[in-house]
Amino acid sequence: xxxxxxxxxxxxxxxxxxxxxxxxxxxxxxxxxxxxxxxxxxxxxxxxxxxxxxxxxxxxxxxxxxxxxxxxxxxxxxxxxxxxxxxxxxxxxxxxxxxxxxxxxxxxxxxxxxxxxxxxxxxxxxxxxxxxxxxxxxxxxxxxxxxxxxxxxxxxxxxxxxxxxxxxxxxxxxxxxxxxxxxxxxxxxxxxxxxxxxxxxxxxxxxxxxxxxxxxxxxxxxxxxxxxxxxxxxxxxxxxxxxxxxxxxxxxxxxxxxxxxxxxxxxxxxxxxxxxxxxxxxxxxxxxxxxxxxxxxxxxxxxxxxxxxxxxxxxxxxxxxxxxxxxxxxxxxxxxxxxxxxxxxxxxxxxxxxxxxxxxxxxxxxxxxxxxxxxxxxxxxxxxxxxxxxxxxxx
Amino acid sequence: xxxxxxxxxxxxxxxxxxxxxxxxxxxxxxxxxxxxxxxxxxxxxxxxxxxxxxxxxxxxxxxxxxxxxxxxxxxxxxxxxxxxxxxxxxxxxxxxxxxxxxxxxxxxxxxxxxxxxxxxxxxxxxxxxxxxxxxxxxxxxxxxxxxxxxxxxxxxxxxxxxxxxxxxxxxxxxxxxxxxxxxxxxxxxxxxxxxxxxxxxxxxxxxxxxxxxxxxxxxxxxxxxxxxxxxxxxxxxxxxxxxxxxxxxxxxxxxxxxxxxxxxxxxxxxxxxxxxxxxxxxxxxxxxxxxxxxxxxxxxxxxxxx
Numbered sequence: 001x002x003x004x005x006x007x008x009x010x011x012x013x014x015x016x017x018x019x020x021x022x023x024x025x026x027x028x029x030x031x032x033x034x035x036x037x038x039x040x041x042x043x044x045x046x047x048x049x050x051x052x053x054x055x056x057x058x059x060x061x062x063x064x065x066x067x068x069x070x071x072x073x074x075x076x077x078x079x080x081x082x083x084x085x086x087x088x089x090x091x092x093x094x095x096x097x098x099x100x101x102x103x104x105x106x107x108x109x110x111x112x113x114x115x116x117x118x119x120x121x122x123x124x125x126x127x128x129x130x131x132x133x134x135x136x137x138x139x140x141x142x143x144x145x146x147x148x149x150x151x152x153x154x155x156x157x158x159x160x161x162x163x164x165x166x167x168x169x170x171x172x173x174x175x176x177x178x179x180x181x182x183x184x185x186x187x188x189x190x191x192x193x194x195x196x197x198x199x200x201x202x203x204x205x206x207x208x209x210x211x212x213x214x215x216x217x218x219x220x221x222x223x224x225x226x227x228x229x230x231x232x233x234x235x236x237x238x239x240x241x242x243x244x245x246x247x248x249x250x251x252x253x254x255x256x257x258x259x260x261x262x263x264x265x266x267x268x269x270x271x272x273x274x275x276x277x278x279x280x281x282x283x284x285x286x287x288x289x290x291x292x293x294x295x296x297x298x299x300x301x302x303x304x305x306x307x308x309x310x311x312x313x314x315x316x317x318x319x320x321x322x323x324x325x326x327x328x329x330x331x332x333x334x335x336x337x338x339x340x341x342x343x344x345x346x347x348x349x350x351x352x353x354x355x356x357x358x359x360x361x362x363x364x365x366x367x368x369x370x371x372x373x374x375x376x377x378x379x380x381x382x383x384x385x386x387x388x389x390x391x392x393x394x395x
Numbered sequence: 396x397x398x399x400x401x402x403x404x405x406x407x408x409x410x411x412x413x414x415x416x417x418x419x420x421x422x423x424x425x426x427x428x429x430x431x432x433x434x435x436x437x438x439x440x441x442x443x444x445x446x447x448x449x450x451x452x453x454x455x456x457x458x459x460x461x462x463x464x465x466x467x468x469x470x471x472x473x474x475x476x477x478x479x480x481x482x483x484x485x486x487x488x489x490x491x492x493x494x495x496x497x498x499x500x501x502x503x504x505x506x507x508x509x510x511x512x513x514x515x516x517x518x519x520x521x522x523x524x525x526x527x528x529x530x531x532x533x534x535x536x537x538x539x540x541x542x543x544x545x546x547x548x549x550x551x552x553x554x555x556x557x558x559x560x561x562x563x564x565x566x567x568x569x570x571x572x573x574x575x576x577x578x579x580x581x582x583x584x585x586x587x588x589x590x591x592x593x594x595x596x597x598x599x600x601x602x603x604x605x606x607x608x609x610x611x612x613x614x615x616x617x618x619x620x621x622x623x624x625x626x627x628x629x630x631x632x633x634x635x636x637x638x639x640x641x642x643x644x645x646x647x648x649x650x651x652x653x654x655x656x657x658x659x660x661x662x663x664x665x666x667x668x669x670x671x672x673x674x675x676x677x678x679x680x681x682x683x684x685x686x687x688x689x690x691x692x693x694x695x696x697x698x699x700x701x
Contacts, residue, residue, distance in 0.1 A: 136528075144460070147460060216449070219444075219446045219449045219450070220449065220450060225446065227441070227442065228441055228443065229441070244443075245476075246476070248443045248444065249443075249444070249474045249475070249482065252449070252472075252474050253472070253473045253474055256456060256471060256472050257449070257453050257455075257456045257472045258456045258457070258460075259449070259450075259456070260454075260460075
């Protein structure tokens with residue numbers, strides 16, 4: 001199938017695929033992954049897949065959108081051939097464990113349309129190299145991210161959220177000087193969150209721990225690795241190279257070498273691509289998502305929820321004039337979140353608060369980073385203050 | 396943490412001096428369970444553990460999270476420093492007493508029943524499908540690293556280690572068995588996941604024969620033994636990027652597989668030939684092998700019974 005331009009609305013209905021394109025690598029997953037008891041195939045009433053009206057149930061949208069009317073009626077025609085063949089293939093979307101209750105409705109509402117969009121978006125973002133496996137990759141992202149949310153936001157007693165924020169802020173700066181990939185930052189902070197809970201570190205060694213996490217993240221993600229001596233220089237030689245490498249082994253042992261992570265950034269780019277978001281909305285969402293790294297409470301949320309909330313809030317802040325295509329694309333993208341509204345609303349509150357205070361805080365590396373012309377000055381957007389007033393959050 | 400492994404795991408016996416270094420059976424002093432300890436010494440420079448080791452072990456850990464029934468559990472990983480230049484990475488696997496080799500040796504006189512072979516094969520291919528779908532190839536599949544629990548559950552072991560151990564490998568002049576190697580590896584051509592399917596085919600045949608199918612003594616001898624069964628491949632299938640010429644082998648015709656593997660059903664023989672296909676691109680994949688009629692007849696039988 002030829003790749004279609006993203007602005008073109010035709011691919012929304014272009015569900016014809018060659019049979020061999022829907023060969024069943026997914027069976028692999030059905031056979032292969034996860035303890036059997038987690039896998040609960042659910043029968044879906046096929047008749048519900050026909051043109052569907054989605055009621056605007058999103059509370060956060062209602063509360064936030066005082067100017068735009070968010071009447072969402074989504075209707076699309078399913079190509080019967082397409083979804084009859086998809087019936088079994090879609091099943092694994094339900095097969096990942098607990099956490100995303102919305103999936104039943106997801107399967108019923110957006111069978112091959114969402115799949116098609118996800119495949120196109122992943123390909124466009126370069127997150128896959130073969131369209132055949134795109135849907136597998138997405139299911140894998142959805143499934144594995146559930147391992148990435150931490151059970152509690154509590155830190156070991158001698159650390160506070162404020163200390164953690166200072167450390168994260170410093171890491172964001174180091175990350176920027178190193179010109180690392182954004183994924184590396186998200187992985188580094190994830191490793192930091194895990195290792196703070198896994199291994200004993202004194203407050204004096206907290207900075208070293210942060211650096212080790214960034215170094216390990218770079219080993220996982222980057223092509224070019226910084227010299228350890230350079231890292232020690234960035235810490236004013238407070239620690240020796242020997243100390244850094246010793247802590248590296250300690251962290252690796254503590255985490256049992258578990259360095260896999262599905263960054264919320266990937267979900268953000270994926271959802272933004274499906275939703276046809278403007279560049280400015282994406283930059284704003286990236287800013288808000290990066291702010292979430294500073295918030296200790298955010299470690300309990302799923303990456304897909306963090307991404308969805310950032311995107312949602314970004315749209316509300318920027319209040320771009322709606323278009324019918326844009327609204328239906330947004331609707332499709334947000335179908336991924338059906339059933340998770342509470343989590344999203346909580347994240348939106350945290351992020352709104354964080355964005356309103358960002359410029360006054362000591363930890364303002366992200367604020368400064370996203371005030372540049374390259375990032376369309378999003379962190380200085382006046383809408384960020386307005387929205388917090390609307391939400392009734394005092395700064 | 397540096398001493399934790401030696402304290403937590405108490406060595407009981409040496410269970411193998413494989414190509415990748417010594418393997419110990421040990422007791423986990425916390426749980427009382429037996430584990431298999433595999434250590435590898437990696438060279439470390441001023442930048443700590445090499446990227447390749449970090450990434451490979453992280454991949455094994457990621458696979459572990461899927462908890463696949465036909466893949467051996469990786470219970471723990473630990474890195475300890477031995478000197479400034481060397482770090483020891485210890486992988487702690489679940490210990491299974493029996494491998495397929497001993498399982499076949501211990502099977503009473505007429506050998507394994509066709510149903511038992513089918514079950515073992517299905518599990519083996521399930522494990523392989525899982526690894527392949529995660530972009531991991533085994534590269535050294537043989538009866539010794541296919542474990543069979545006392546309940547008859549198949550568990551693949553030693554996968555993905557090749558790359559972690561590669562730097563260490565160069566230092567140990569160990570003879571690695573050629574018997575399960577596919578032609579593309581023997582010819583030193585490029586290779587990918589089909590290598591494991593070839594090995595699986597060899598093992599499939601061995602389950603019936605209770606002795607290996609191709610016992611070559613050198614690369615060329617191994618290829619000769621392969622062609623005696625499957626025939627000399629046509630010129631256009633011979634890889635172009637290899638030094639060994641097709642002319643070095645006598646023009647042999649394929650012989651019926653039943654001459655070598657008696658007792659195999661027609662469908663079994665068909666699957667076996669699909670696995671022992673010279674051209675890796677034409678060789679059946681693990682996923683497709685699971686859908687082969689050889690595996691389906693049993694299900695339909697039980698379905699009609701119930």
